[in-house]
Amino acid sequence: MAHLCSVYPFHADASFGERGVLMGANVTAGMGGFFFDPFEFYAQGHLTNPNMIVMGSVGFGKSATVKALVRRLKAVYGTGRYLAIVDPKGEYSSLAHDLGLTVVRLYPGGTDRVNPMDAGGGDQDGSVIARQNLAAQLVVGVLGRELSPLEDAVLGWAIERRCQSPVPFTLRDLCAEILDPPDELVRLSRHSPLELARATAPVTFALDKLCSRTLRGMFDGPTTVSIDWDNGPGVVLDLSTVYGNAEALPLVMVAATHWLTGALRGRPERRSVQVIDEAWAAVRHGASYFQSSLKLSRTYGVATVLVCHRPSDLTAQADDGTASAKIAAGLLSDIQTRVLLRQPPEQVALAAEMFDLTERERDWLGQLVQGRGIWRVGARSAVVHTVLTANERRLFDTDQAMVDQGDGPA
Ligand SMILES: Nc1ncnc2c1ncn2[C@@H]1O[C@H](COP(=O)(O)OP(=O)(O)O)[C@@H](O)[C@H]1O
Ligand SMILES: [Mg+2]
Secondary structure, eight states: OTTHHHHSGGGOOOOOOSOSEEEEEEGGGTTEEEEEOHHHHHHTTSOSOOOEEEEOOTTSSHHHHHHHHHHHHHHHHGGGEEEEEEETTSOOHHHHHHHTOEEEEOOTTOSOOOOTTSOOSSOHHHHHHHHHHHHHHHHHHHHTSOOOHHHHHHHHHHHHHHHHSSSOOOHHHHHHHHHSOOHHHHHHHTSOHHHHHHHHHHHHHHHHHIIIIITTTTTSSOOOOOOOTTTSOEEEEEOGGGTTOTTHHHHHHHHHHHHHHHHHHTOTTSEEEEEETTTHHHHHHHHHHHHHHHTTHHHHTEEEEEEESOGGGGTTTOSSHHHHHHHHHHHHHTOOEEEEOOOOHHHHHHHHHHTTOOHHHHHHHTTOOTTEEEEEETTEEEEEEEOOOHHHHHHHOOHHHHHHHOOOOO
16 A cells, blocks of 8 residues: 555645644655644635544554544644544543543443533524434434424423523433423423323433433433633543443433533634544434534534444444435535545445445555545545554554453444
């Protein structure tokens, strides 16, 4: 691969310029430096959104690439790049220590709690809608089916009503509200109180399960952590104690992401990079949730980086080919920077179709060595080798963590 540029000199891409941080060598442009920053590229018109996806098989350098990017962004832009990281494997601690990020460890029975029903920042309407979407997504996750129109409406009304008061509320309060609905809600539903109670029982069961089991001790009470959103360098939400729980993990990740996004919405003047590592675990179950949160990026200056394993992560939840193609296309239309690391042979055809790869890129995809990826930045493309310093190799090493923790659920 290192010699590709001499083998295919006609393919050598023009340089991407030198805005952003040096990530490593541009293999397809004579091994020159490759610089990147989603916001600089966005400002220059190379991208219509600053979101990224990093995709590749386990161990080929997805997390290391993201860690190198955020660490260098911090070095170059300082407080001009706020970092918000969802860390399902608990592998960002050394980086957090190095950069002075606050680490919030969420686990049942722990002292750190975050309340996904916090208002967050941004405009009030957006905040209400975000909370309605999240609650619906969590309930859908527990029930394993879509909500009926009445269930959806009652959940939405209950949240809207609570949001009208300045008093903060939690998922537990929401459950209580639906269990014992105020007259106004009963009237709106055009059902008798008994009918309404019957019809919304699944929602209260689901909320109760979320509070007493799935999210217990992490997302079911008032927020206890205090984070300097204005002047601090950033935050890592460590979810590693839930990583082995395939049922809870997607819901915990969606709740964590929602809470971070809410806080970031309040600072549109600042640029934030929100990393969702191992995002495949949540995206498979909540593609529509992520789709709506990706759309916020332009308004609120948040670049979201989703880390996935394979193209099928974006389609696995759909039953038929058409629906899955739609979901993937919907998500990808809001992610203009795609970094493709090595894929197993059986994923190459799907990747080629999903990312519209050239024949040459398709051949490379199955052979890329660790740390090397096809970077699709808007309309341009390059093969880039992320070069780590000795210090970064030490900070980013996950091999030991893998030995200690196993590789989590498939
Ligand atoms: N570009 C690179 N140069 C040197 N080592 C790397 C590079 N990318 C990854 N590694 C090492 O490989 C191991 C696995 O990388 P990691 O990024 O954790 O994989 P993934 O997130 O894709 O599963 C880590 O120990 C990391 O330090
Ligand atoms: Mg990783």
